[in-house]
Amino acid sequence: MSEIKAFAEQLKKKIEDAEVVGIISHKSPDGDNLGSLEAMWGCLNGMGKKVIYVSNDDVPADFAFLPSTKERVDISTIKEPLRLLIALDSSDAHRFGSKGEALFEKAAYTVNIDHHMSNDAYADLNCVLPKATSTGEVLFQVFEAMDIELTPAMATGLYTAISTDTGSFQYDSVTGDTHRMIAALYDAGCDHNIVVRSVYQSMSKGKLALHARVLSDLKFMADGKVSLAICRLEDMERTGAPKDATEGIVEKARNIDGVEMAIFLKEKAEEVKLSFRSKSYLDCTEFASVFGGGGHIRAAGASQGDSLENVLAKVEALVREKIENRDR
Structure with missing residues (x-):
C-alpha cells in the first residue's frame, strides 16, 4: 500500500x-x-x-x-x-x-x-x-x-x-x-x-505605492547576482499599505536580468521577516537555515527577533561568505 x-x-x-x-x-x-x-x-x-x-x-x-x-x-x-x-x-x-x-x-x-x-x-x-x-x-x-x-x-x-x-x-x-x-x-x-x-490583477493603490517605494531603493551585491529589497516600518506607514502588501516584492526583485537570488527584509514591530528567491543554482534553504528558517530550493523564508540593522549586516556577511568569496 x-x-x-x-x-x-x-x-x-x-x-x-x-x-x-x-x-x-x-x-x-x-x-x-x-x-x-x-x-x-x-x-x-x-x-x-x-x-x-x-x-x-x-x-x-x-x-x-x-x-x-x-x-x-x-x-x-x-x-x-x-x-x-x-x-x-x-x-x-x-x-x-x-x-x-x-x-x-x-x-x-x-x-x-x-x-x-x-x-x-x-x-x-x-x-x-x-x-x-x-x-x-x-x-x-x-x-x-x-x-x-x-x-x-x-x-x-x-x-x-x-x-x-x-x-x-x-x-x-x-x-x-x-x-x-x-x-x-x-x-x-x-x-x-x-x-x-x-x-x-487586483493590486491596490497602496500596495502599488509600497512596491514602487521599496523597489526604487534596491541594492545589489555579488556583481549584480543578488538583489536586496528592504521594507521598513516607515514605508508601510507612509504608503498606508496593508500589512500583506509586501507579497510579490521579492519575486519582482528576483526577476531582474542578471539576478540569481533576491533577498527581501521586512521590518516588523518585534522581528524581521526574511524571504529568499532564486532562479537556477543557488539553494534558498541554505541561506534561510542560517536564520532558523527553511522552505524550498527556489523559495525559502525565516524570521529574526532582532533589529533590521543587525539582520541586514548578517545578510550582507552571508552573501559575501557564500557567493562573493566563492566566486573569487
Whole structure:
C-alpha cells in the first residue's frame, strides 16, 4: 500500500469518527495555505461534519474570494480542546502562533498535511511530501486516495494553492503530474478566472505605492547576482499599505536580468521577516537555515527577533561568505 493510500485511509476513519473537526491556518496565511484549507473545508462539509475553521491572523485581501475565509472563527473564542485538528501547509507548530500552538497541543488528535522539507512530523498523523509543488498538490492526492469527489469550490481552492505556490507554474518542482492535476481541477469546475482576477490583477493603490517605494531603493551585491529589497516600518506607514502588501516584492526583485537570488527584509514591530528567491543554482534553504528558517530550493523564508540593522549586516556577511568569496 502506498504512503498516500495508507494515510488517506487513516484520515478518512478519523474524520468519520469525529462529529466536529477543526482546521487551522498558519500565521501570515498565503495562497497555498488558504487554498488548501478551502478544499479541506469543502471536503469536511461534504462529509457532514461540523467544521471549526480556526483564525489566528488576518486573511490577505487577495484571497477573500475564497468562501471558507468568511467562516473563520477567532482563536480566542475556542474554549474547549478539539477532538480532531487538521493543519495544512505548516512546517512546524510554531507557525500557528503561540495561541495556535497551544490549541494544537491540547487537541485529542492532530493531523499534519504539508510539503515543506523542513517539516518535523509534529502531529499524530502526518503526510509530508517534500517533492510536491505545494500542499494543494499533496491534498489533491489525498482526496484522490479517499475517493472524494471535488466540488467546483474545492477545485478552485486547490487551483489557488498550486498556482500561487509554484509562482504561476514557474518553479522547478512543477512536473507533468502537476499539470495533469490542474487539468483535473478544470474538469471539476474550478473558477480560474476569479483566481487570476483576485490574486494577480487586483493590486491596490497602496500596495502599488509600497512596491514602487521599496523597489526604487534596491541594492545589489555579488556583481549584480543578488538583489536586496528592504521594507521598513516607515514605508508601510507612509504608503498606508496593508500589512500583506509586501507579497510579490521579492519575486519582482528576483526577476531582474542578471539576478540569481533576491533577498527581501521586512521590518516588523518585534522581528524581521526574511524571504529568499532564486532562479537556477543557488539553494534558498541554505541561506534561510542560517536564520532558523527553511522552505524550498527556489523559495525559502525565516524570521529574526532582532533589529533590521543587525539582520541586514548578517545578510550582507552571508552573501559575501557564500557567493562573493566563492566566486573569487
